[in-house]
Amino acid sequence: MTYFETITSKSALRKHQQEYAPLYRWQQHELRSPSGWSRRELFASRVVVRHVGGGVLKYPTPSTSAIIPPPRRLPSSELSKIIAPLRPGDESLTETELIHRLGGTAGMFWAALHRFTRERSATTSTTRIDANTQHTDYIDSGKIKIASSSPAPQQSSSFGSDNAGHVSREEHSACAVSEDATVQLASTFLRHALVHCPQQYVSVDGNSPQLLLEFSGIRRRIFTRFSDQTLELEATADGEVVLLRRNQTGRFDHGEALVLLEGKRRFKLIHEGRPVIPDEELGQMVGEALALRLSLAAEQIGHSEETIVIIMATRQYLCFLSFHIPDAYVEKALHPGFYNNNEDRGPESEDEAEEGGFISVRASDWLDLNTECCRQLAYDNVTAFVDWQLQSQYV
Numbered sequence: 001m002t003y004f005e006t007i008t009s010k011s012a013l014r015k016h017q018q019e020y021a022p023l024y025r026w027q028q029h030e031l032r033s034p035s036g037w038s039r040r041e042l043f044a045s046r047v048v049v050r051h052v053g054g055g056v057l058k059y060p061t062p063s064t065s066a067i068i069p070p071p072r073r074l075p076s077s078e079l080s081k082i083i084a085p086l087r088p089g090d091e092s093l094t095e096t097e098l099i100h101r102l103g104g105t106a107g108m109f110w111a112a113l114h115r116f117t118r119e120r121s122a123t124t125s126t127t128r129i130d131a132n133t134q135h136t137d138y139i140d141s142g143k144i145k146i147a148s149s150s151p152a153p154q155q156s157s158s159f160g161s162d163n164a165g166h167v168s169r170e171e172h173s174a175c176a177v178s179e180d181a182t183v184q185l186a187s188t189f190l191r192h193a194l195v196h197c198p199q200q201y202v203s204v205d206g207n208s209p210q211l212l213l214e215f216s217g218i219r220r221r222i223f224t225r226f227s228d229q230t231l232e233l234e235a236t237a238d239g240e241v242v243l244l245r246r247n248q249t250g251r252f253d254h255g256e257a258l259v260l261l262e263g264k265r266r267f268k269l270i271h272e273g274r275p276v277i278p279d280e281e282l283g284q285m286v287g288e289a290l291a292l293r294l295s296l297a298a299e300q301i302g303h304s305e306e307t308i309v310i311i312m313a314t315r316q317y318l319c320f321l322s323f324h325i326p327d328a329y330v331e332k333a334l335h336p337g338f339y340n341n342n343e344d345r346g347p348e349s350e351d352e353a354e355e356g357g358f359i360s361v362r363a364s365d366w367l368d369l370n371t372e373c374c375r376q377l378a379y380d381n382v383t384a385f386v387d388w389q390l391q392s393q394y395v
Helices: 010-017 039-044 077-083 095-102 104-129 179-195 279-299 327-334 350-356 372-394
Strands: 047-051 211-216 220-226 231-237 239-246 252-264 269-271 307-314 317-324 359-363
Touching: 010 039, 010 047, 039 279, 047 279, 077 104, 077 179, 077 372, 095 104, 104 179, 179 211, 179 239, 179 252, 179 307, 179 372, 211 372, 220 279, 231 252, 231 279, 252 279, 279 307, 279 317, 279 327, 279 359, 317 372
Parallel strands: 047 359, 252 307
Antiparallel strands: 211 239, 220 231, 239 252, 307 317, 317 359
C-alpha cells in the first residue's frame, strides 16, 4: 500500500511519525533532493493525504477559510477550441494546418494530443499480438494485497463519464512518447486556458485587470534554506504559473510562482483502472511544494498564501493537487530555534507535532484530455484556481 492510499488522517500519521524525526531536525547529508524523496521524507514532512471526490479542487476563502464553490462557466468560442471535439477528419491535420484553422495555442494543443492518440492506436495493435509483454517499471497494484480498510477514492460523476480518474493498462504499457511530449501537451492546454479565461480578459483599449496569471514553460529551479539556515533544499519543476501585477506605469511586473507543473512519462502504479501516485512521485511533489512555500516565506515575496498547487501531467492525463502548508508549519521549519541547532534530534512529542501542524494534500481525479468531459473539468480547475487567487490577492 502506498503512502497516498494509507496516510489519510492525522491519526494514521501519528502511528508512524514517531519513527521519523521531523525534517527540520535532519542533518544536511541526510536531506536528499526532492527527486529522490520517498516514504521517509513524507513521514518526516508530516504529510496527510485528503482524497477529493470529483474532478475539481476547491479552495478556501482567504478571509473566512470557507470553501469557495468551483465556478461553472460555459466556455467561450476561444475556450471551445480546446474543449469541444474536432470536426470529423481534422485528426489527420498537421500542426501547421491546425494552427491556421484554430489559432496558435489551440492548434498546438491538438497536435500535441494527437501524438498520444496515434501511439495509443499503435499500442493497442501491438498488445493484441503479445498480451503477455511485461515492463520492468510498470506495477499493476491489482496484484498487491489490499487491506480491507483502505480508502476507496470516489469516482467523478460530474458528466456521467467513466473517463475521469480511470486509465487502461494497455494504453500505458508502451513508452514511445517522451516526458517532453507530456509537458508540451499540458503546457499548451494550460496556456490557452489561462489566456482565454474570462477573468483575465485584456481589452484593446488597455482596460485590463490589475493582476494576471501566465504560464511559463521554462523549467523552474527552486532553492531555499530552512532550520535556522542550517539546511538547504533545491528542487526543479517542469513549468510554473506566475502572478503578474500591474505597476504605476500600467505595465505588468513579473511576480511569484503560484503553481508548478510536474511531468511524468508514464504511470507506474495502477489499481482497478485508477492510477495511484507512488511514494517517490508524491515525495518529489511534496519537496517541490515545500521548497517553494519556504522560499516565498523566507523572502517575504508578495501575498502570503498557505497553499501551493502542483499540476501533475502523465501522458495525456492531468491531476491537480493542492499542498496546504500552514504558517505555523513554515515558522517552525524556518526558525526552530529552541532545538539548539538540531542537537536534540529525538522524536517530537504529540504536542510539538500539533503545534507545528502538518502538510495537507488534496488531489483531483486523473483527467484524460482525450475526452471532452475531462477537458471541461481541467478547464474548470484552471478557472477555479484563477478565481481563488484573485480573491486572495485582493484581500
